[in-house]
Amino acid sequence: MPMLKEPWKKYKRFTPLNLPDRAWPSKIIEKAPRWLSTDLRDGNQSLVDPMDGEQKWDYFQMLVKLGYKEIEVSFPSASQTDFDFTQRLVKTPGVVPDDVWLQVLSPCRKELIRRTVDSVKGAKKVILHLYLATSPCFQQIVFNMDNAKTLALAVECTRYARSITKDDPSTAGTEWSYEFSPECFSDSDPDFVIQVCEAVKEAWTPTEEVPIIFNLPATVEVSTPNVYADQIEYFCRNISERNKICVSLHPHNDRGCAVAAAELAQMAGADRVEGTLFGNGERTGNVDLVTLGLNLYTQGVHPNIDFSDLKSVIDVVESSNKIPIHPRAPYGGQLVVCAFSGSHQDAIKKGFQTRKQTGATSESPWQLPYLPLDPADIGRTYEAIIRVNSQSGKGGVAWIIQRQLELDLPRGLQVAFSKIVQRETDHLGRELLPTEITKLFTDAYHLKRNPRFALIDYEITADRSKSPAPPEAGKTQSSRNLKRLFKGVIEIDGQEHEIAGSGNGAISSLADALRTLGIDLDVAEYKEHTIGSNKNAKAATYIECTAAGSSHKVWGVGIHQDVVQASLIALLSAASSFLSSRPSTPIPFRPKRSDTLDSHSPDPSAPSSPRGKEKEYESSPLISRLEASVNGTS
Numbered sequence: 001m002p003m004l005k006e007p008w009k010k011y012k013r014f015t016p017l018n019l020p021d022r023a024w025p026s027k028i029i030e031k032a033p034r035w036l037s038t039d040l041r042d043g044n045q046s047l048v049d050p051m052d053g054e055q056k057w058d059y060f061q062m063l064v065k066l067g068y069k070e071i072e073v074s075f076p077s078a079s080q081t082d083f084d085f086t087q088r089l090v091k092t093p094g095v096v097p098d099d100v101w102l103q104v105l106s107p108c109r110k111e112l113i114r115r116t117v118d119s120v121k122g123a124k125k126v127i128l129h130l131y132l133a134t135s136p137c138f139q140q141i142v143f144n145m146d147n148a149k150t151l152a153l154a155v156e157c158t159r160y161a162r163s164i165t166k167d168d169p170s171t172a173g174t175e176w177s178y179e180f181s182p183e184c185f186s187d188s189d190p191d192f193v194i195q196v197c198e199a200v201k202e203a204w205t206p207t208e209e210v211p212i213i214f215n216l217p218a219t220v221e222v223s224t225p226n227v228y229a230d231q232i233e234y235f236c237r238n239i240s241e242r243n244k245i246c247v248s249l250h251p252h253n254d255r256g257c258a259v260a261a262a263e264l265a266q267m268a269g270a271d272r273v274e275g276t277l278f279g280n281g282e283r284t285g286n287v288d289l290v291t292l293g294l295n296l297y298t299q300g301v302h303p304n305i306d307f308s309d310l311k312s313v314i315d316v317v318e319s320s321n322k323i324p325i326h327p328r329a330p331y332g333g334q335l336v337v338c339a340f341s342g343s344h345q346d347a348i349k350k351g352f353q354t355r356k357q358t359g360a361t362s363e364s365p366w367q368l369p370y371l372p373l374d375p376a377d378i379g380r381t382y383e384a385i386i387r388v389n390s391q392s393g394k395g396g397v398a399w400i401i402q403r404q405l406e407l408d409l410p411r412g413l414q415v416a417f418s419k420i421v422q423r424e425t426d427h428l429g430r431e432l433l434p435t436e437i438t439k440l441f442t443d444a445y446h447l448k449r450n451p452r453f454a455l456i457d458y459e460i461t462a463d464r465s466k467s468p469a470p471p472e473a474g475k476t477q478s479s480r481n482l483k484r485l486f487k488g489v490i491e492i493d494g495q496e497h498e499i500a501g502s503g504n505g506a507i508s509s510l511a512d513a514l515r516t517l518g519i520d521l522d523v524a525e526y527k528e529h530t531i532g533s534n535k536n537a538k539a540a541t542y543i544e545c546t547a548a549g550s551s552h553k554v555w556g557v558g559i560h561q562d563v564v565q566a567s568l569i570a571l572l573s574a575a576s577s578f579l580s581s582r583p584s585t586p587i588p589f590r591p592k593r594s595d596t597l598d599s600h601s602p603d604p605s606a607p608s609s610p611r612g613k614e615k616e617y618e619s620s621p622l623i624s625r626l627e628a629s630v631n632g633t634s
């Protein structure tokens with residue numbers, strides 16, 4: 001076979017309509033259209049294994065629950081499964097709500113129309129849908145029909161349909177609506193389509209109350225969405241008795257523009273959209289009703305469909321279609337409300353902080369970087385938003401710690417801890433789960449049950465043996481200026497040490513006491529906040545220390561009901577980090593523990609605590625969470 005040198009030249013460019021006075025570009029979609037779900041027909045007919053009756057049954061009920069009022073349930077002449085399913089819907093009381101229309105599709109073939117009408121016998125509300133191709137390509141290749149024959153067949157079948165539905169007294173219990181689809185509308189001559197539709201309209205004689213539906217499909221998407229919008233505007237302008245017509249869209253997604261086409265075509269005057277959930281359907285699919293609905297939602301227009309539990313919709317769609325929803329599918333995809341990259345995480349975290357600080361509620365105006373939709377509105381949790389891998393920065397890591405442990409890390413600690421996380425993600429070459437990040441944190445800052453350094457007993461008293469620091473200019477001497485004396489017992493690596501020191505406050509007096517063990521730390525930064533708000537509230541304290549005489553810096557974290565004790569634990573955590581980062585540091589002085597020491601308040605994390613606070617420790621929700629995450633059980 002000779003090689004084509006320019007194979008693309010075999011394609012014909014689409015000729016756009018000449019519509020210079022088009023009005024749609026400046027229109028805004030201000031209300032939801034009439035929706036029709038064709039999941040059970042166009043979606044189903046494209047599946048490798050079409051749904052069985054039970055799957056259709058469950059799917060139908062989900063569509064009703066979501067709020068769809070028009071549902072194309074089957075192609076009844078195609079298979080016994082579809083016919084029986086349709087009859088089951090009709091015959092089972094209470095399954096089809098009174099305000100829901102069952103739509104059934106048939107080609108323009110009388111015997112098939114008859115069977116289709118038979119399948120809905122006894123239904124309350126039915127849209128009988130007939131299709132016939134109007135495009136030259138189909139007329140020539142598929143049907144060998146010219147325009148006159150096409151028009152005649154459309155009229156003949158519409159008349160026949162009318163005679164066995166709304167004109168047949170035996171079907172009087174059914175409210176009939178009629179839909180006609182000039183198949184491949186977007187590839188047809190628009191004037192010929194209007195001519196066919198005028199004739200079909202006359203054959204059906206619709207009313208304003210029950211308009212005829214002209215469904216104008218982009219059976220195959222062949223042009224840019226603006227061209228489809230022009231075609232719809234042209235149809236809307238030129239069809240007569242517009243008030244008796246519902247103009248419906250049925251875009252397919254061959255060029256990947258079905259959603260845009262449906263939106264622009266609504267601006268161009270369409271009243272109704274046919275599509276499927278997550279865009280299942282022939283070839284590249286039908287237009288995605290989830291995207292269309294939630295696009296409206298994020299413009300402040302309710303789509304009249306309830307997507308607040310999108311996960312359960314996905315479950316039904318995936319199991320019925322046997323096709324997974326793409327992780328990046330708009331709104332529903334697993335990854336679409338997740339940020340891995342550092343700058344996105346930072347911005348999202350700041351966005352949530354701003355909402356918290358301004359007291360925003362779930363109804364406050366939504367403005368959040370990188371998130372066009374509040375994940376909570378589709379039933380997704382904030383936990384899942386920020387996920388950490390080697391592309392992540394401090395903001396994302398801090399978010400995880402905040403969500404998991406309610407700890408609001410100071411910036412410096414965020415930087416320090418994010419380096420630890422970065423090392424781990426680089427080392428493992430994968431995402432780290434929140435539980436793994438929490439464990440890294442509790443390990444790094446010694447928040448475990450048996451820390452290397454534990455505060456066993458202590459007391460802090462005024463140190464009257466030393467002269468107080470001179471009062472600042474203009475201030476009088478007060479008890480606040482008195483030096484503090486720390487006396488206590490700390491356990492290091494299982495061995496107890498009795499130490500004492502003095503300073504201007506609790507932290508500096510403990511720092512002074514630690515010097516007797518050769519641990520010489522200066523406090524460089526201090527931050528504390530409360531965790532929780534009730535009587536179980538705790539203090540979280542963060543201390544950054546510099547090793548004396550060097551630029552080596554370490555962070556410590558302490559959590560306790562008592563704020564003073566939280567800060568002492570934080571300093572010991574820093575001391576522990578200091579020793580861990582310098583493993584050869586000797587502890588020169590190890591005084592024996594004195595039992596006579598008047599202990600003030602024991603460290604709850606010490607299992608052998610003489611004050612017996614073990615119970616309180618066990619019951620603390622925060623500590624339990626720490627434990628759970630360390631054990632990987634949260």
Ligand SMILES: CC(=O)SCCNC(=O)CCNC(=O)[C@H](O)C(C)(C)COP(=O)(O)OP(=O)(O)OC[C@H]1O[C@@H](n2cnc3c(N)ncnc32)[C@H](O)[C@@H]1OP(=O)(O)O
Binds near residue numbers: 042109219
């Ligand atoms: C764009 C769309 O999605 S349209 C809907 C498509 N969906 C389906 O086709 C699913 C269900 N279809 C079926 O089960 C079958 O195709 C049936 C029952 C409709 C027809 O089955 P068969 O009689 O075996 O015909 P088959 O499928 O081979 O071919 C279609 C025939 O219908 C004709 N036809 C196709 N569309 C139409 C139409 N809209 N109006 C009238 N006739 C049509 C074709 O010209 C062809 O006729 P021919 O055999 O004289 O050449």
Ligand SMILES: CC(C)C(=O)C(=O)O
Binds near residue numbers: 131183218220
């Ligand atoms: C039956 C018609 C409406 C159809 O599915 C199409 O043209 O895509």
Ligand SMILES: [Mg+2]
Binds near residue numbers: 219
């Ligand atoms: Mg279709």
